[in-house]
Each structure stands twice: as structure tokens, then as C-alpha cells.
Amino acid sequence: MCCGKKRATLAATTGTAQRLLGHDTTHFAFRYIGDTALTTVGMNTGKIYRFASKGAVQMVHSKDAVTMLEVPNLVQVED
Template sequence: MCNCGNKRNQFSSQQTFKTNDTVRTELLQKKMWPDVSFAYMGKTALTTKGNITGKNYRFNYPGDVQSIDYRDATSMMTIPVLKRVYK
């Protein structure tokens, strides 16, 4: 008698497949470029959300400098009270 059924079941139970969430997380974690620094020039505090990563960035006081993911940098440049800091 052939015992192919058990081998097939054993093989399929060993297979692991990545879900879309896992693949998306891995892609978001890979960075091609370094982060970009921005300084807050407003008067109080500011919380903003990156358009690409969805990460929240918090500037606690005037002059506060935060490291922004390079993928979110373009959208941060549209905020008038944020200025890019060149090192």
C-alpha cells in the first residue's frame, strides 16, 4: 500500500506562507535612505502623521528636532512650521 497521503499531509503542515501583513511590515522596515531631520518653528507643540508610513511624529516645543522617515519627508515639507535641518 502507498503511504502518500501521510507524506502529503506532513509536507503541507510544514509549509509556512507569509501573510500580506507580514510582507507589508517587512517592506516598511527596509529603508533605502537615511531619515531626515526636521525642526519645529511653531509656538506651542505639533503632532503630525506621515502620509506614507502612518507614523505619528510629535514636536513638543519650539525648536524641537525630530528624525522623520525619508518616505514621509516630502509631506512634512508642506507643513509651514517645519523646516528641514541639514547636518
């Protein structure tokens, strides 16, 4: 990926992160778009999030939501 695309990706992620931090809900929905199962641990809560298959959706605690944006194949489900 060239540096221009990296900057655009970072800018998009930063904007999403700012929206998550400014939101007053306690959970956000994330969808797994990878081809296999995924298990990840929330960096701030220690909660285990299991995405059993492609398309699986989990509610992620707001304390973990910003770091989940960095997990490959996880996308926030927009309202």
C-alpha cells in the first residue's frame, strides 16, 4: 500500500475513533468479514470476543471499540 492510501486509511480510522469516543453508548456492533473464525481480546476490558464465522456480529464494549478498529477484518456496523 502506498503512503497516500495509508494516510487515507489512518484519517478514516481516526475519524471513526473520534466518533466512538464521543458517543455515550456502552456498546458498539462490529461485524467480522474474514473467511475463518476470529477470537480477540478487548485491550481495555479483557473481554473475549468470538466471531464464529464470516458475517458474525458482536457487541463490543465502548472501552474496547477504538482498539477493535485496528483488528483486521473487523468493521463497525454503522447505525
